[in-house]
Amino acid sequence: MPCCAFAAFIVSQVVLGFGVIERFLLRSGDTLDDTASNPATEWHLIGGTPAPAAPPSSRRLGLRALAIAASIEILLALGAAYGYQLHTTHHLHHHDLGSVASVPVPVCMR
Amino acid sequence: MAVIPGDIAQAFIRREATVGPVTSARHRRTAMIYAAMCILGLLPTILSMSPALQAAGLGLWIPGGGFLAVGGWSILLFVLTLALFALAVFAWFGAGMVIAPVIVWLGSALLAGKMAGEQTWFLAPYFVAAIVAGIGIYAYRRQQARKTAEIAKLEARKRSIATAIAEAIEVAAPVPTTAERELTPDDLASSRYALDRALQPVGQMNGYDKVDQFQTSALRYQINHLGYGLGMLQCMYTPSFHGYLSQAQRNLIELYLDRRIWGYWLWESAWGNLNLTDPDPAAKDNIMLTGWFGIQLCMYMSNTADRRYAEPGSLPFRRDIHRVFHHDAATIAQSVAKNFLDSEFCLYPCEPNWVYPICNHYGMTSLKIYDRVFGTKYVPSVLDRWLKNLDTEFTDYSGSIIGLRSSLTGIRFPFPAADAGFAGFENCFAPDRAQRMWATARQDLKYIIKSDETGAKRLSIPGKGFDFGNYKSGYAGVYAMLMDTAREFGDYEIADAALRALDRDCGRADDGGILRYSKGSNLSNAMAMRARIHRRDDFRRTIAEGPPEASLRGPILTDAKYPDVLVARAFSNSDDLDLVLYPGAKPGPQEIRIERLRPGAKYAMRYGSEHAFTADNNGTASLSVELHGRTPIHIVPAS
Numbered sequence: 001m002p003c004c005a006f007a008a009f010i011v012s013q014v015v016l017g018f019g020v021i022e023r024f025l026l027r028s029g030d031t032l033d034d035t036a037s038n039p040a041t042e043w044h045l046i047g048g049t050p051a052p053a054a055p056p057s058s059r060r061l062g063l064r065a066l067a068i069a070a071s072i073e074i075l076l077a078l079g080a081a082y083g084y085q086l087h088t089t090h091h092l093h094h095h096d097l098g099s100v101a102s103v104p105v106p107v108c109m110r
Numbered sequence: 111m112a113v114i115p116g117d118i119a120q121a122f123i124r125r126e127a128t129v130g131p132v133t134s135a136r137h138r139r140t141a142m143i144y145a146a147m148c149i150l151g152l153l154p155t156i157l158s159m160s161p162a163l164q165a166a167g168l169g170l171w172i173p174g175g176g177f178l179a180v181g182g183w184s185i186l187l188f189v190l191t192l193a194l195f196a197l198a199v200f201a202w203f204g205a206g207m208v209i210a211p212v213i214v215w216l217g218s219a220l221l222a223g224k225m226a227g228e229q230t231w232f233l234a235p236y237f238v239a240a241i242v243a244g245i246g247i248y249a250y251r252r253q254q255a256r257k258t259a260e261i262a263k264l265e266a267r268k269r270s271i272a273t274a275i276a277e278a279i280e281v282a283a284p285v286p287t288t289a290e291r292e293l294t295p296d297d298l299a300s301s302r303y304a305l306d307r308a309l310q311p312v313g314q315m316n317g318y319d320k321v322d323q324f325q326t327s328a329l330r331y332q333i334n335h336l337g338y339g340l341g342m343l344q345c346m347y348t349p350s351f352h353g354y355l356s357q358a359q360r361n362l363i364e365l366y367l368d369r370r371i372w373g374y375w376l377w378e379s380a381w382g383n384l385n386l387t388d389p390d391p392a393a394k395d396n397i398m399l400t401g402w403f404g405i406q407l408c409m410y411m412s413n414t415a416d417r418r419y420a421e422p423g424s425l426p427f428r429r430d431i432h433r434v435f436h437h438d439a440a441t442i443a444q445s446v447a448k449n450f451l452d453s454e455f456c457l458y459p460c461e462p463n464w465v466y467p468i469c470n471h472y473g474m475t476s477l478k479i480y481d482r483v484f485g486t487k488y489v490p491s492v493l494d495r496w497l498k499n500l501d502t503e504f505t506d507y508s509g510s511i512i513g514l515r516s517s518l519t520g521i522r523f524p525f526p527a528a529d530a531g532f533a534g535f536e537n538c539f540a541p542d543r544a545q546r547m548w549a550t551a552r553q554d555l556k557y558i559i560k561s562d563e564t565g566a567k568r569l570s571i572p573g574k575g576f577d578f579g580n581y582k583s584g585y586a587g588v589y590a591m592l593m594d595t596a597r598e599f600g601d602y603e604i605a606d607a608a609l610r611a612l613d614r615d616c617g618r619a620d621d622g623g624i625l626r627y628s629k630g631s632n633l634s635n636a637m638a639m640r641a642r643i644h645r646r647d648d649f650r651r652t653i654a655e656g657p658p659e660a661s662l663r664g665p666i667l668t669d670a671k672y673p674d675v676l677v678a679r680a681f682s683n684s685d686d687l688d689l690v691l692y693p694g695a696k697p698g699p700q701e702i703r704i705e706r707l708r709p710g711a712k713y714a715m716r717y718g719s720e721h722a723f724t725a726d727n728n729g730t731a732s733l734s735v736e737l738h739g740r741t742p743i744h745i746v747p748a749s
Contacts, residue, residue, distance in 0.1 A: 038628060041317070044622050
């Protein structure tokens with residue numbers, strides 16, 4: 001089980017990594033809408049259009065996504081650390097059992 | 111300028127090598143370091159050393175390679191490390207974070223060593239070697255394919271270059287005379303886009319795109335291009351109008367000193383140059399600041415004869431209350447010149463390690479205008495070596511300038527670059543080369559000129575494009591750049607085709623007296639504003655000649671309310687003042703102020719009828735004028 005948790009952590013990292021690359025570098029998650037306007041260009045110094053009442057800016061969305069991603073990463077890292085610790089303990093346990101098995105006492109390992 | 115096509119073509123045809131001596135040396139050094147890593151990495155396996163050392167050693171061959179030796183589920187870490195390494199390279203490219211790939215590569219090797227059990231996977235060395243060989247073969251083939259394509263392009267260019275240059279010269283419109291200089295209502299509406307942004311209180315950045323401060327969407331480039339547009343406008347159309355136009359340029363210069371604009375260098379200096387103690391933005395590298403800002407500073411001083419930014423310490427880059435980097439126009443120019451002289455490539459990096467030829471063109475242009483304004487000789491002292499290295503170290507086999515090269519490794523990194531983008535700058539300091547470059551670029555542009563439904567020519571590029579000013583889709587920046595360059599070389603057919611494409615595809619909006627492109631970034635809009643007012647050789651003349659001498663001595667319009675009074679033309683022959691004004695809001699009376707008149711002298715103001723006035727003892731006069739549409743005003747000494 002700990003090995004599987006560790007593997008799941010690694011796989012999730014790869015999947016998340018590709019997701020991030022796809023979204024932020026290739027921008028495949030975006031709707032590439034040709035008609036999208038840039039609100040920054042609407043701003044006028046005097047009169048006219050006031051400073052646009054910001055549809056959530058890409059920066060804000062980016063920060064929100066970053067916060068969510070960071071939370072997931074922290075959880076995954078904690079899980080992985082826990083899994084790795086169990087994994088090593090598991091191996092040590094096997095090692096100990098092996099030592100025990102070498103003495104002439106029958107031990108049911110599984 | 112007498113240009114003989116054959117002479118220009120000759121230099122282009124003679125060039126043979128693209129990997130110059132400095133690049134070759136960097137390639138050799140990189141190869142030797144990698145070879146040493148491979149040998150060092152293989153030794154533990156050959157000598158049957160501990161599994162930990164064997165795993166760490168294989169990790170030196172390729173990032174994450176050691177995890178193959180660890181075996182089991184850890185093999186997945188190999189894939190993860192490769193992905194991380196790709197991100198680290200992106201951080202290296204994007205923000206000069208030289209340490210990122212080093213940390214990932216060596217860190218993964220150490221981690222693999224730490225994770226290794228009692229024995230390594232026996233097939234790991236073979237897998238690692240096969241993967242490295244596979245990558246090497248793929249890279250070599252790709253490089254050869256690119257080389258073949260570039261050589262084929264060169265051969266095609268050689269066949270057509272003389273004709274192309276002759277054609278480019280033939281279609282070029284003449285340089286407009288001073289009498290022809292007047293902004294149209296569309297030009298004025300476009301310039302208001304830039305003025306609105308520049309005239310807001312220093313420190314405010316309404317109407318800017320705020321994405322990142324490292325790459326092309328950074329605020330500094332938006333500020334620079336707004337400044338270039340206003341500076342060129344003043345030089346070519348209104349050299350005798352200071353007032354809010356000069357104020358706007360000063361605001362942009364002073365905004366540039368805000369730490370939010372240049373603070374990126376504190377980070378890049380640390381993680382790129384490992385300099386934590388003295389991250390001076392105008393010392394080592396950072397031509398993306400010094401070169402670009404230098405042009406903006408000198409344009410303002412050239413246009414107005416105001417030398418405030420030449421005063422020592424007049425440009426304080428304040429990091430915090432404890433540390434200020436004191437600069438001025440001279441230290442900015444010195445930084446560019448010194449880095450050119452110190453760099454083995456002559457061209458030098460923006461972000462630590464990454465040399466962008468385009469930013470180096472800005473740098474050389476900044477020295478050109480600085481030399482003219484302050485009488486220095488930076489350009490003559492460095493230009494020959496700079497051009498030679500540009501040709502041998504930063505030019506591909508087709509004769510085009512590459513986008514980017516790593517100064518540490520010599521590796522050419524894929525980054526878009528267009529001959530047209532370089533040509534406008536070279537027109538300022540190497541006009542013959544610029545003419546050749548524009549001629550070759552123009553040949554390529556012919557393929558994207560199409561007729562629209564009315565039969566009018568327009569540029570048409572397939573796909574959704576990419577706007578470097580906000581990383582969204584769109585062609586506003588590309589069309590603006592092509593229009594700007596075409597106008598610089600007097601090719602109004604291509605410029606008009608680009609303008610039509612801009613107006614059709616990029617969301618032209620005329621609201622509140624301002625012309626903008628709603629689908630473009632702020633950077634693209636700033637470029638489009640400059641392109642719209644651009645005429646033959648305007649950029650070269652702004653840099654290499656400056657405003658007419660008489661306008662620096664004669665009367666000037668200094669006070670006019672923005673946006674109530676729009677100035678479409680302002681020239682002086684040293685005695686008179688020739689203005690064309692428009693009402694920006696509503697028709698009616700407006701107050702204007704004239705300075706640099708002869709103290710106590712009598713003048714006549716002619717617009718419709720003639721009005722007499724007398725300058726005060728300071729040589730100034732405040733006048734009331736009625737503005738109804740286009741209003742020409744001529745102020746002359748009373749006879």
